[in-house]
Amino acid sequence: ETGVTQTPRHLVMGMTNKKSLKCEQHLGHNAMYWYKQSAKKPLELMFVYNFKEQTENNSVPSRFSPECPNSSHLFLHLHTLQPEDSALYLCASSQDLAAGRLSSTDTQYFGPGTRLTVL
Amino acid sequence: QKEVEQNSGPLSVPEGAIASLNCTYSDRGSQSFFWYRQYSGKSPELIMFIYSNGDKEDGRFTAQLNKASQYVSLLIRDSQPSDSATYLCAFIEQHNYGQNFVFGPGTRLSVLP
Numbered sequence: 001e002t003g004v005t006q007t008p009r010h011l012v013m014g015m016t017n018k019k020s021l022k023c024e025q026h027l028g029h030n031a032m033y034w035y036k037q038s039a040k041k042p043l044e045l046m047f048v049y050n051f052k053e054q055t056e057n058n059s060v061p062s063r064f065s066p067e068c069p070n071s072s073h074l075f076l077h078l079h080t081l082q083p084e085d086s087a088l089y090l091c092a093s094s095q096d097l098a099a100g101r102l103s104s105t106d107t108q109y110f111g112p113g114t115r116l117t118v119l
Numbered sequence: 120q121k122e123v124e125q126n127s128g129p130l131s132v133p134e135g136a137i138a139s140l141n142c143t144y145s146d147r148g149s150q151s152f153f154w155y156r157q158y159s160g161k162s163p164e165l166i167m168f169i170y171s172n173g174d175k176e177d178g179r180f181t182a183q184l185n186k187a188s189q190y191v192s193l194l195i196r197d198s199q200p201s202d203s204a205t206y207l208c209a210f211i212e213q214h215n216y217g218q219n220f221v222f223g224p225g226t227r228l229s230v231l232p
Contacts, residue, residue, distance in 0.1 A: 033220070041224070042207075042222055042223060042224040042225065043163075043207070043222040045219065045220075045221075048219055088160075090162055090163075092220075094220075107153055107165050107168055108153075108165075108209075108220050109165075110162040110163050110164070111162060112161070112162050113161075113162045115160075
């Protein structure tokens with residue numbers, strides 16, 4: 001497989017369920033991201049992992065728990081979600097550069113997303 | 120709070136016309152800017168990136184950057200119905216620990232046949 005993959009592509013869960021979203025990147029990148037995209041809203045950054053260390057957490061509720069076991073895999077563990085958490089969850093990866101000029105390949109690549117519905 | 124602003128649209132243009140999409144940003148330190156296209160229900164895909172003042176052309180697409188005015192635009196020549204999508208502007212926000220991408224809300228473009 002190439003690029004960024006996400007599973008599952010669709011998920012319906014009840015408010016008391018526990019589920020996990022999985023993301024895998026095959027690009028050799030060292031930074032991975034979780035975004036939430038709700039209808040008619042901008043992309044909301046949830047978590048950033050640079051070199052497997054979590055470096056950003058934009059006040060995301062604790063019912064979302066990220067895990068990054070290595071630079072190629074990223075998980076988002078979900079528990080006791082609310083209906084307003086229904087959205088498209090996008091994973092992305094990039095090559096994080098501490099310095100230097102970007103080239104055309106130094107950008108974020110997105111996975112296809114997981115469409116989550118919380119009943 | 121660093122921000123990216125875009126007109127949400129919808130912007131409607133007839134087929135064959137030039138579509139002009141605009142974006143302003145608040146971070147004067149931003150160096151790199153990206154335009155993504157997102158079809159309904161799909162994930163964003165990169166169209167162009169630009170980091171130098173002036174114009175950058177790639178096929179029917181031209182990105183324009185003016186750092187003094189904190190303004191970046193995307194022109195689509197000979198617009199096609201297949202160009203109908205939401206266009207997201209983004210820039211890189213650099214931190215000591217690494218980088219982050221800041222996205223605008225997107226402009227919805229509709230190309231009418």
